[in-house]
Amino acid sequence: MKRLLIPLAVAGLSAAILVQPATAAPKWAKDDLLPKPSDAYSAAYFWLESNGAALRKATQYSLDTKDVPKLVSTGSKGAPDGKPGMTGPTTNPKPVTSKNVNLPKTIGKVFFRGTDGKYHWCSATSIQARNRNLVATAGQCVFADGKDDVYDKWIFVPGYYQGNAPWGVYVGAYAFTAYDLDTYDDYDGDFAFVAVHNGFSLAKDKRVTAKEFKAWGGDKWVKPREITAAEFGKCRLELGDCWSEGKDAPGDLVGPDFPGAVLEKVEVNKDAYTAARAGKGQGRKFGEPVVEQVTQPQWAAYKGLGEKGTGPDKLGNYTITHYYTQKWVKPGTSRKYFVADYYIGVATDRGRLGDVVGGQGVAWNQPLGQQVVAFGYPADPHPDGDKAFTGLTPKWCAGKTSTKSTQINTFKVETHQTLKCTMTGGATGGPWLMKYDNSKRTGYVNGVTSLFADTDENNRIDTISSAIFDGEVADVYNKANYAATKSIVGPNGELLK
Known part of the structure; x- marks a missing residue:
């Protein structure tokens, strides 16, 4: 695949330029999630119907491994593969002051249906993008095992809390990750950037006439309602949509x-x-x-x-x-009578993700040993069985990342950065923010939680790891930055084509 020189000096990005040989192998991979508005609407409705029942049913995503990965220091300082660069955050929330760490408005959960057919979630964050539509998470939370295989019904819910989506649901349209993760399942590239459609929320069901039902271009359905024999007779006289089932038979x-x-x-x-x-x-x-x-x-x-x-x-x-x-x-039987009630689903467009909750900056080719704050929704128990987290609310860890890269043979990892942290599975995909401004709740994503380790072998998670955000990450980010998405529903709540 022929490579071009692609500048990052667009839409507020730094002036860093990614220089790739013309014959270099691709560093990025792109896969479609749900680019069609009709498919995106169906996925969002799947998660939101019945007051978010599927959201509450989902469990934290965890890698299918019995043993906690072993970390081995490579002795390498994780030398950058290009010039350092960063793009600044999009700030929407009003600055606040607090002695405690203020949770960013950008963080939330991604939900998807796994290859096991069950519903799962990971942690994630909104990030800066020219179209204000990007989510950063772990690659394992988007790309299933196997080439060109992504999870189904993928959505992002910023500010998620106990089945509620306070700022709407954002359905994934396109996913971008490292070529080696997508092709070879290489966790050195365990990160992903997902371009999402405009968010939207569902209102309560609205009952309408048959004529309004027929003309409606959005989601709609018919609900049968049981009526009396007298009401059935009146309905038939008025040529209504009614019917009967069964017959009267004595016992x-x-x-x-x-x-x-x-x-x-x-x-x-x-x-x-x-x-x-x-x-x-x-x-x-x-x-x-x-x-x-x-x-x-x-x-x-x-x-x-x-x-x-x-x-x-x-x-x-x-x-x-x-x-x-x-x-x-x-027992005998009795004839039952029904009439059709018509309903439509009225949705509200919430706008672009970055316009609603803002977006964190992104940094690459920074030296190791950065002071960061890592956020996520941990839920897995520790190896000793102690369940210290519920996954209902976000948690955080703060400290300096390792000054040398780490090798994790179980997942083909040759160079990861690590952070001392007790968060467990469920925090997977959560952002590592350097230069975090507690008053603005913004920083620069310089990693996302990938793997968990017990370095002192006391059956307690004490370390998390992330791909090193280098020039390859910047290349993938640059590709995702150009992804264009759109609204799913119109001003009247109708489904757009």
Whole structure:
């Protein structure tokens, strides 16, 4: 594949230039996620319907490995492969001051359906882009094992909390990553940039007429509603969309041992009850007589099969004694009537991701040993079984990254950077922000959480690792930076083509 000289000095990027030999192998890979608005809408609706039931059902994504990876220092300082560069963050939130670390508005969770058919999530962040539409996360949270294979129903939810999407849902359109990760599953390139469509939110179902339903270009569905026979007759006269199911059929008398037989009680007079035999069977006694206390007017007006008392007893109570026999029946059926109610799904366009929550900057070819703050939604238990995190809210670690690169043979890693941190799986894909400004809640993404390790072998995660953000990352980022996406829904909530 022929390579070109691609400047990064666009849309607020630094003046760094990526120089590649004309015959060099590609460093980046691009795969489609859900570029069509109709597919994107369906994916978002899948996650949002039933008040976010699928979102709450999802579990943290974890690598399928029984052993905690072993880290081996390579002794290398992770020499840059080009000039250092960075692009500044997009800032929307108002600056705030706090003695504690203020959580960025840009971070959230990505959700997807894994190759196991189950729903999973990772951590991620919005980043600066010329189209304000990029998400940074780990490559393993986008690209499944196998060449050119991406996860299904991929979305990003900034500010996610317990099934809620406060700033809307952003569906992935195109995914970019290192060529070697996409092709060879090489975790030295375990990062990804995903271009997302405009975000949107779903409103409550809106009931409409059949004419409005037919003309609606967005999501729509018909809900059957049960009605009475009288309502059904009126509906038919008015040529409405109604129908019936089943038929009226009385129950048949059967023996008590007949499969599915149902026991009912039949009230009889005292003589019939006395004449009936005890035991289980058709027409036999149904338990003991039942004495009912009633008011004097009820007692005086009663003309049923029960036996009235002679008058008030010593306590002034009036009673009626009821007698029952058994009736064993095969249940009958009844005809049911339904009418069609028409509903449409009205959605609200939330705009571009970067315009809504801002975007972190991106830095590459920086020296190792940077002071960073890492964010994520940890949820996995530690190897000793202790579950220190719930995954419901974001957590953070702060410190300096390793000054030498690390090798992790289990995942073909030759050069990763590491950070002392106790966050566990679920934090995968969360950003490592250098030069973090606590008042503006912004910094520069210089890594994303990839792997977890127990370096002192006490069965507790104490270290996380990330791909080193070098010139290859900048090359992939530059490609993603040009990706154009669009709105999924129009001003009236209709689905766009």
